[in-house]
Amino acid sequence: GAGVSQSPSNKVTEKGKDVELRCDPISGHTALYWYRQSLGQGLEFLIYFQGNSAPDKSGLPSDRFSAERTGGSVSTLTIQRTQQEDSAVYLCASSPESGAEAFFGQGTRLTVV
Amino acid sequence: AQSVTQLDSHVSVSEGTPVLLRCNYSSSYSPSLFWYVQHPNKGLQLLLKYTSAATLVKGINGFEAEFKKSETSFHLTKPSAHMSDAAEYFCVVSATSKSWGKLQFGAGTQVVVTP
Numbered sequence: 001g002a003g004v005s006q007s008p009s010n011k012v013t014e015k016g017k018d019v020e021l022r023c024d025p026i027s028g029h030t031a032l033y034w035y036r037q038s039l040g041q042g043l044e045f046l047i048y049f050q051g052n053s054a055p056d057k058s059g060l061p062s063d064r065f066s067a068e069r070t071g072g073s074v075s076t077l078t079i080q081r082t083q084q085e086d087s088a089v090y091l092c093a094s095s096p097e098s099g100a101e102a103f104f105g106q107g108t109r110l111t112v113v
Numbered sequence: 114a115q116s117v118t119q120l121d122s123h124v125s126v127s128e129g130t131p132v133l134l135r136c137n138y139s140s141s142y143s144p145s146l147f148w149y150v151q152h153p154n155k156g157l158q159l160l161l162k163y164t165s166a167a168t169l170v171k172g173i174n175g176f177e178a179e180f181k182k183s184e185t186s187f188h189l190t191k192p193s194a195h196m197s198d199a200a201e202y203f204c205v206v207s208a209t210s211k212s213w214g215k216l217q218f219g220a221g222t223q224v225v226v227t228p
Contacts, residue, residue: 033215033216035218042203042218042219042220042221043203043218043221045215045216045217045218048215048216056215091156091157093157093216095216098207099145099164099207100145100164100207101145101147101159101162102216103159104156104157104158105156106156107156
């Protein structure tokens, strides 16, 4: 597709369950970001992939959060044992190179009940 | 290390009057700077970017920003606000070194436009 695609667009899950959020970046983009945006808040950095370099995981809030990027393309953000405070919109973005502008997906709205 | 500070969390302007959103940054490397806009229940859209070319950058919807290295600022302006400018605006900094490409977002400025 032409833009960054995220799926699902909405996810409701029960507390304690695991969830997987998917991001399909723009083809050829080497950089990929995950951010979290809680209601009325700014963007919280989670993780950053750049080419074949080790990802910058400094923003992951706990060891329940993990992400991988397979083949330098699709990325999956996994949240284990979800908690209510994990409820937020999870945004993925990709960029053609390090330091260039990022193009954002529409996000996945996660609700933990 | 890099960081970005948006000096106003909320700005209220009357339609037709100028808009000024203030942003200061710090970066150990030559920075790239961006402004993004997020309308209610919409995705993030790039307004404009500075990448070490002209210091005055023009963006979409009549917005522009000026990079001032001596002041470490990248303020966003628009001469005349429109009702459709009501949104949240984010200033973003990124170092241009290949190993330091992470985008650092400011906390955002909520813009309200009154008739």
